[in-house]
Amino acid sequence: MRQVHFIGGCNAEHVTANLPDVTRITSTYRIPTACMGETPFTVDYLLQTGNDPELPKRLAFETQRKYITALRETRHDVIVIDFWRDAYVPILEQPGGYLSVGWEITNDAELVSMIEDSGARQHSPGDAAYQAAFTAGLDLLQSLLDQHQPQAKILLLDCPPVQNSMRDGELQPLGAGFAAKAWADHYSTGYRRAFEAYRQRFPKALTYRFPEPAYSAPDAPWGEAALHYAPHFYAEAGTHCGVLLDQA
Template identity: 30%
Template sequence: MSRHRVFVYGSCVSRDTFEHLDPDRFELVQYVARQSALSAYTRPVTLVDPPRLDSPFQQRMVSGDFASSLQTLVPEAAHQTDVVLVDLVDERLGAYVLPDGSVVTRSTELVGSGAEHHLPAGSQHLPFGSEQHYQYWVQGIAAVGALVRQHMPHAAVLLLDVPWAERSEAGAATPSSYGTEAREANALFGRYTAAAAQALDATRVALDPEDVVSSPAHPWGDAPFHYAAGVYRRLADLVVGAVGTRQVLSSERDRRSPATGRLADGPNFLILGAHRSGTAWLQERLNDHDDVFVAPSTAATVLTSAEKIADPAERRAYARVFDGAAKARLRGQRSHLFFWPVADGPFGRGRDDSAAIARDHLPEDTRYLLSLRDPVSRAISAYWQSVAMGAVPPTTSLFAAGSLRGILGVGFYRQLHRHWATTVGEDRISVLLYDDLASDPATYLDAAFDALGLPAAGRPALDAASSSPVNRNTSARLMRSAAPFSPAELQILVELYRPDIEYVESLTGRDLTSWRDVDHLAEINR
């Protein structure tokens, strides 16, 4: 009988559990430790060298952390991996974000060697359990999950969900770890474990707190996560059971619309979003053209709901919205809910797949306009709008409110654009930049007209009242001015969205350095 080949990504908890598996049935193909999901997800560290360590194993792990090695080790081991075994203990000391956006895990080796005191000036420590760390980390673990699913789609992913022991096998209280007691750590790890299980599409291998005790005689020393041998044997039994029963299923929800036919005389172009990126202004200006009709955004729900698009009465009611637009060559619809995550995630609940609805129910030559704003300013604008509307309490931070109303989730442009591009065709999506709207509205509007194929003749001129977008929500504008975001908060948002900013640069061929410039972002968001 062939052996199950195991890729371990985690701490000694996973490694020691593996050691209690039957070697005739399980073999280790790779072990990655001391590497936070934040480090694994971001660029390799080039601003500083890893510390020199006496232990070859520790040196290899810490050097791998600086190199963000998980990004290459997963593809390399993909063809020989049946099981991915994960735990989160190595996240416990947080991470450092360096000035260039790279990340170093605050490992015991980084602390013990003194290397954390020699990181570049401007490096910021994100403590484990802080809201900033969590919001940034969930994006990292989501990227790790995508990496594993891409390269190891048939592997069983198992997440060890083991509480820190409050007592040793002799009944004594366990020591703290870097000032953190077991009870405190268990409270902090709860939401991280839940987010990891979802992001990795993992089967949890869990024990209850009363089932775990530590061993002061553990080879790696006395700690609340260095368990007694009986705990590892129990975990090993659970791993065997999970591997034997787990059915590998696709985690992507099937959101395809029912085949109810294409809408007659409905929209032939959509303004997808993004939310807080000038699309209301764009709708108004396009409607000034004699050959264009853009339906009220309130009518768009039929294109954002699989249930409504399948309802004949809803379809008839929607068709009536366009009854007065028979002479308009271009009929449009705007909704910021078009450009929205489909799957549930740590930044909020997903919505029905508008891209699939558009593909199946709109004309095959439908055009799509997508206006993108720097994601940091967009998130800040969405946050203050939500506060002003009473949807978010003013005492709730942006990071704590990040899962509400698309405040953070809509800024992951790479994921959202790729989904629309693969669903309807990238060549049918025209990307506009809010920067151009702010600096030269006429050029921005001309780009939209060009994308829709409207000739220069007949385009309405902009007057003084309509020449630039205005934040109509005075309350939101005043609150933003009274409580500006700190440079540290802006830097966290920049790092959160750095891959998305780089993606838009590649997509448009534009230099978007200003989207990463904290000083510039602080200035425009006052």
């Protein structure tokens, strides 16, 4: 029977829920997806709070505390790390405040205005500030796992949808509210670089790569929509991941 902790968004949540013999799950669902800036925020929180800068800040700290506490105080058999949008790195506490890493780009005009009004800044994965924060986040995660979870098996989820979104030389939007070019820039370059950084940092980690045909099909499951478009998708992933874990 497994005690599992997942880091990230919907793919980690649903795969974890479909692993066999799971007795208890802890999570950081979701690590707030945010632009790097003075006010960490998520799109969902902005919509829910009318751009109240204090609530996203409190939620960011609450998520960070939950993330660190879970990995420090509870023994886990499996750590599932998902790279789908949310999970590049954890939120980091900084001496002068806080920093949230990760980003979402939207083509919704009202939301863009809210983001700009918040004073947040967007950094691409190639920016020095982003890379420094990413490395610090990876350092923190490695330290937590080395010190408190040395016995845990690490399972990395590799999601390849962006590479398969190229059709006739044009990018296809992968979800409502996201700008295709920004999405592609983020995942076709930054995603692969980030994923390889995790693989190098955790060389004993297991990797499950979602089947590319499932993502490239016209009715491809996308994030939580997969539960509606392909109910068996995560059940099959959980079964495959369970076999990987048993064989490791």
